[in-house]
Amino acid sequence: MAELIQRSALELADAIARGETTSVEVTQAHLDRIAAVDEAVHAFLHVDADGALRAAREADERRSAGQPASALDGVPVAVKDVLATKGMPTTCGSRILQGWMPPYDATVVARLRAAGLPILGKTNMDEFAMGSSTEHSAYGPTHNPWDLERIPGGSGGGSSAAVAAYEAPLAIGTDTGGSIRQPAAVTGTIGVKPTYGGVSRYGLVALASSLDQAGPCTRTVADAAALHEIIGGHDPRDSTSIDRPLPALREAVANADLSGVRVGVVKELGGEGYQTGVRARFDEAVKLVTDAGAEVVEVSCPHFEYGLGAYYLILPSEASSNLAKFDAMRYGLRVLPDDVDSPSAEQVMTATREAGFGDEVKRRIILGTYALSSGYYDAYYGQAQKVRTLISRDFETAFAQVDVLVSPTAPTTAFRIGEKLDDPLAMYLNDIATIPANLAGVPGISVPSGLADEDGLPAGLQVLAPATADDRLYRVGAVVESLLEAQWGGPLLAQAPELGGRR
Numbered sequence: 267m268a269e270l271i272q273r274s275a276l277e278l279a280d281a282i283a284r285g286e287t288t289s290v291e292v293t294q295a296h297l298d299r300i301a302a303v304d305e306a307v308h309a310f311l312h313v314d315a316d317g318a319l320r321a322a323r324e325a326d327e328r329r330s331a332g333q334p335a336s337a338l339d340g341v342p343v344a345v346k347d348v349l350a351t352k353g354m355p356t357t358c359g360s361r362i363l364q365g366w367m368p369p370y371d372a373t374v375v376a377r378l379r380a381a382g383l384p385i386l387g388k389t390n391m392d393e394f395a396m397g398s399s400t401e402h403s404a405y406g407p408t409h410n411p412w413d414l415e416r417i418p419g420g421s422g423g424g425s426s427a428a429v430a431a432y433e434a435p436l437a438i439g440t441d442t443g444g445s446i447r448q449p450a451a452v453t454g455t456i457g458v459k460p461t462y463g464g465v466s467r468y469g470l471v472a473l474a475s476s477l478d479q480a481g482p483c484t485r486t487v488a489d490a491a492a493l494h495e496i497i498g499g500h501d502p503r504d505s506t507s508i509d510r511p512l513p514a515l516r517e518a519v520a521n522a523d524l525s526g527v528r529v530g531v532v533k534e535l536g537g538e539g540y541q542t543g544v545r546a547r548f549d550e551a552v553k554l555v556t557d558a559g560a561e562v563v564e565v566s567c568p569h570f571e572y573g574l575g576a577y578y579l580i581l582p583s584e585a586s587s588n589l590a591k592f593d594a595m596r597y598g599l600r601v602l603p604d605d606v607d608s609p610s611a612e613q614v615m616t617a618t619r620e621a622g623f624g625d626e627v628k629r630r631i632i633l634g635t636y637a638l639s640s641g642y643y644d645a646y647y648g649q650a651q652k653v654r655t656l657i658s659r660d661f662e663t664a665f666a667q668v669d670v671l672v673s674p675t676a677p678t679t680a681f682r683i684g685e686k687l688d689d690p691l692a693m694y695l696n697d698i699a700t701i702p703a704n705l706a707g708v709p710g711i712s713v714p715s716g717l718a719d720e721d722g723l724p725a726g727l728q729v730l731a732p733a734t735a736d737d738r739l740y741r742v743g744a745v746v747e748s749l750l751e752a753q754w755g756g757p758l759l760a761q762a763p764e765l766g767g768r769r
């Protein structure tokens with residue numbers, strides 16, 4: 267069993283196809299792993315053993331009839347608790363949605379089911395995807411499998427930790443400012459934020475609608491490509507969905523080659539504020555890419571330094587509006603004020619939002635409401651939108667010179683649980699390198715770049731490509747992965763300490 271959970275998703279699919287194992291066996295192995303280690307990791311908010319095994323039995327029946335539904339039929343997956351799942355709780359890591367059972371599946375979830383992937387459960391996250399550490403979850407933090415005293419990144423720390431701890435071969439995350447890529451970097455896994463509009467947002471509980479994008483969390487670049495192909499593509503239920511086919515992603519991995527590829531190192535992402543070991547691993551990876559035949563140049567994106575400021579006006583503005591729907595009338599929690607006899611709807615709303623939302627959510631609602639208020643709108647929200655345009659233009663200029671851009675994914679490795687909890691600005695700085703991609707809608711991947719010398723913890727390399735050229739992420743990501751794994755003698759995760767001796 268132990269060796270089943272260590273295999274990649276595509277290896278598992280292959281083993282199932284050859285009749286060497288079954289989806290039921292693979293799914294059960296992961297459920298056993300969850301039972302063994304999730305008390306320590308806390309990657310899951312909800313585990314659906316019955317539902318997953320039922321889907322696994324159906325997958326096995328399709329396989330024996332010679333009719334697999336997809337390349338990953340029968341391979342289990344974990345889903346971030348921000349995506350609506352019919353008949354399974356969806357809390358967004360918030361008390362305000364405790365007990366809410368969506369009456370429908372998000373498109374991403376529906377596509378996973380249609381492709382035959384058993385859903386193991388829902389993963390932990392910062393409340394409403396606000397955060398970089400998963401500490402803002404109302405249900406307690408997730409722990410980094412590399413060091414249980416440290417954060418797994420956020421907001422999708424649960425998805426990345428589940429994959430890093432071998433509790434799931436695949437997971438779905440969402441990335442509004444870095445919540446797939448940064449957790450991938452600090453857990454030594456792969457995370458992809460697709461092009462905005464490349465994966466449907468239908469049924470994804472909105473944080474900031476113009477930035478949110480769901481994507482794969484995996485242990486190999488090839489697995490991410492396979493999962494991306496399953497969840498991606500046009501959806502008429504999402505008006506921002508791109509109405510054209512995805513590029514061939516698995517093919518990009520299969521034909522990965524860097525000769526003649528022009529790679530731009532973003533000058534503004536990587537200097538001051540970046541941990542020495544993170545920079546060292548990044549520089550070495552860039553050297554490898556150069557040796558592999560890529561043309562590497564430095565590229566300047568002068569407005570990226572204003573990205574964080576613009577993001578923390580645009581995101582709270584959109585969030586304050588999106589979260590207005592949690593009014594105690596429609597979903598989840600309803601709290602009656604104890605000091606009023608027959609409370610008005612407004613009083614119930616106030617009491618519910620006071621009790622149901624955590625501090626970070628309240629902070630951002632206040633910020634966003636302020637930034638959108640008449641009198642300040644032009645000075646804050648309007649200015650931020652202008653900066654957003656300048657950042658998009660930086661990308662356009664850069665992509666006129668190079669095929670992809672690279673940078674460290676996050677400025678530091680995983681910090682200790684509690685270390686930045688009382689310092690929102692320090693927390694926000696984790697996203698400095700990932701946010702520009704969300705503001706411009708371009709795709710990005712994080713692949714492990716190695717362990718920082720200072721603390722022996724994983725760091726990530728980020729690759730960014732022009733909108734709809736997601737295949738370039740996979741081409742470059744796959745080469746970086748294979749060159750580095752050749753140096754390490756195997757995947758970086760093989761160097762992680764054992765969890766409870768069960769691996």
Ligand code: GLN
Pocket residue numbers: 395396397398420421440441442443444445446473581697
């Ligand atoms: N950490 C960022 C934030 O707090 C990103 C969140 C995300 O991508 N969902 O907003």
